[in-house]
Amino acid sequence: MLEDTDPDHLEAIVELSLKNADVLKFRLAQVAAKFGALKRWRGSGSNRFGRDRLLEALEGTPVYDEALRAVLHEELAVERTAEILTAIQDGRIEVATVGERTPIGRGGRSSGQELLAPENADASVIRTVKERILDDRILLYCLHCNGWRSKRTVGSVADQPECPNCGSTHVAALNPWADEVIDAIEAEEKDDEQEKQTERAYRAGSLVQSHGKQAIIALAARGVGPHNAARIINKLREDEEAFYRDILEQERQYARTQSFWD
Secondary structure, X not given: OOOOOOHHXXXXXXXXXXXXXXXXXXXXXXXXXXXXXXXXXOOOOOOHHHHHHHHHHHOOOHHHHHHHHHHHHHHOOHHXXXXXXXXXXXXXXXXXXXXXXXXXXXXXXXXXXXXXXXXXXXXXXXXXXXXXXXXOEEEEEEOOOOOOEEEEEHHHOOOOOOOOOOOOOOEEEEOOOOHHHHHHHHOOOOOHHHHHHHHHHHHHHHHHHHHOHHHHHHHHOOOOOHHHHHHHHOOOOOOHHHHHHHHHHHHHHHHHHHHHOO
16 A cells, blocks of 8 residues: 555545544534534534534535545645655655554554653654654745735744845744635624634734744644743743643643634
């Protein structure tokens, strides 16, 4: 499978596989509630049958498309996986068989609830977290002139990013697919959700203006919004490793409590 799967077809294969995955059904229920398609939904209990019926009813609708987009971009790393498949197939990565479980294999035999790292993350884990965040993509948007946006990797961002058009440092760091947030910022008349998105973007922009790239690194972490990013940044710490350890702890907290997030 590693040698024969076409990396260009990976996203389509994943999308087909997701139809039978609980992660899509779970996210679909959350998105349906947000869209108003469900009056009430509680993420607890044994409700597999209800989720199957929900998926069947909403497949092909904007609700389904949004839930699928969220899973593909927030839960999975399809592009990076395709890169790994390509590297395996052209010989840059060797596939080896070992006689005992690897760290990934040992993790797979655990409860399955904790997908990030052990409680006491060592230096290699922290280094991996740092490399992953710096290689993630971010969308920069100028909140001063509203005339500049740029997608780039976190690692390529300047220590103090500024708009090349107006020179302002009031730059929001957003998810690379958050076009709806920019639409909300630029909307003359905003609904309640757009007001929240705009306020969140301006809080992120204020962090970037005050703390530069450090704020962007924190905001690029999984499940870290402006409020938690500010808490991470404002901690007194002795070294960079402690900064990334705090980010990792927040990501772990998000992974544990994600089912309760709206």
